[in-house]
Amino acid sequence: MLEVAHLVRRFGDNVAVDDVSFGVAPGTLTGFVGGNGAGKTTTMRMIMGVLAVHAGEVRWDGRAVTAQDRRSFGYMPEERGLYPKQPVLDQLVYLARLRGMTADTARSRAQDLLERFGLAQRGKDKLESLSLGNQQRVQIAAAVIAQPSALILDEPFSGLDPVAVDSMAELLREYADQGVPVLFSSHQLDLVERLCDRLVILAGGHVVGQGSVEELRSGGGSRYRLVLDGDPAWLREYPGVRAIDIDDGRALFEIDGADTDGVLKEALSRGSVREFTEVRPTVAEIYREVTA
Template sequence: MLEIAQLTRRFGDNVAVDDVSFTVPPGALTGFVGGNGAGKTTTMRMIMGVLAVQSGEIRWDGRPVTELDRRSFGYMPEERGLYPKQPVFDQLVYLARLRGLPADQAKARTESLLERFDLGARGKDKLESLSLGNQQRVQIAAAVIAQPSALILDEPFSGLDPTAVDSMVELLREYTEQGVPVLFSSHQLDLVERLCDQLVVLAAGRVVGQGSVDELRTSGGTRYRLVLDGDAEWLREHPGVRVVDGAGPGVLFEVDSGGTDVVLKEALSRGSIREFAEVRPTVAEIYREVTA
């Protein structure tokens, strides 16, 4: 279990991370989402010890995290940190050796990961000769080269094609099945919705939403779509109803508890109902609401 407790970080007068608390459970994919400047990268850097914690605490297995703990974490930074003029295979072996793997295991692990990401034939090539997407694959391989106890990944899917995304997802799932906690940031909200066991939403340095996708969907209240043969604008004046979107014959609305029967009765009295359905918001819609 990785725990973030009341974490705060300032840069001069700017509060980049403001009393942030959340957990990354073992065996779970936790999506870390927020706009540019929300504080995601700063939080990840503090988790990894790249930036000092000014207030709050990071805990690993119920105790303050140590540098020894962090050595076992796999980290993919926002600014990629590999060597552009070194051969891909050599530098992955070098990074594995730095993490304590014996030479034979480091080479075997490197070969396995490069094959997995369809880069087996590019091991002797310099990193800078690869496409940006393939450089991203190498960076991912570097993050997992030493069988990490936790994974902290800043925008790991950026620049990957759909095939590489699927390979990355499969790899991450293998780690969560082993009980490894995984925290990753992403602006690809449709991907986050599909993958994540839980979400943490940041805005202006503060946590504005967290929980599973289903929990976040229900926290804002249930919504309904009503489409009539005639005009549905009268619903805007109906007691206990809040119209969220739409005009003319179709509207999206929220209603006080137990109020849908009254709405339907009124709608039937005005003509035929073409559609009435409960609507589950997407992660993108949830994100827009909690960060507004």
């Protein structure tokens, strides 16, 4: 279990991360989402010990994390941290050996990963000669090469084509299925919704929402869409209803205290009802609401 408890990080007078707490359970994919400057990268750097923690604690298996624990974590920084003028295979082997792997095991593991990411023929090429997307693939391979006990990945899907995204998603799920806690940040909210067991939403250095997608969806009232021949503006004044969007005979609204039969009866009394449907909010919609 990877936990952060009440983390605080300041840069001068700016509090970049303010009392952030969440957990990443074994075998779960946890999506870490938030706008630019929300504090995601700073939090990940504190987890990895790249930045000092000004208050709070990072925990591993219920105790304060140690440098030895972190050596077993797989980390992918937002800014690529590999050597641009070194051959791809050589530096993957080097990084694996730093983690304690034998030369033969490291080379075999590196070759397997390069083949998986469609780079088996590029092992002798310098990293800088690869496209940005392929450099991203190599960075991912570096993060997982030593069979990590936890994965901390900052924007791992950035710059990947759809085929590589699917391959990466499959790889992360494999690690989660082995019991590895996986935390990754992404601005691709549709991808987060598809992949993640849990989400942590950050805004202004604070956690503004966390839980499974279903838990976050159920955090507000029930949401419905109503399509009428007439004008549904009356919903703005209907008790127990919160109108979200009303336009041209269509209304999106939440019911929080009213009853659906009563709303439908009122709608029918005002004309033909073309549609009355419960709507499940997407992660993108949840994100916009909790960060507004």
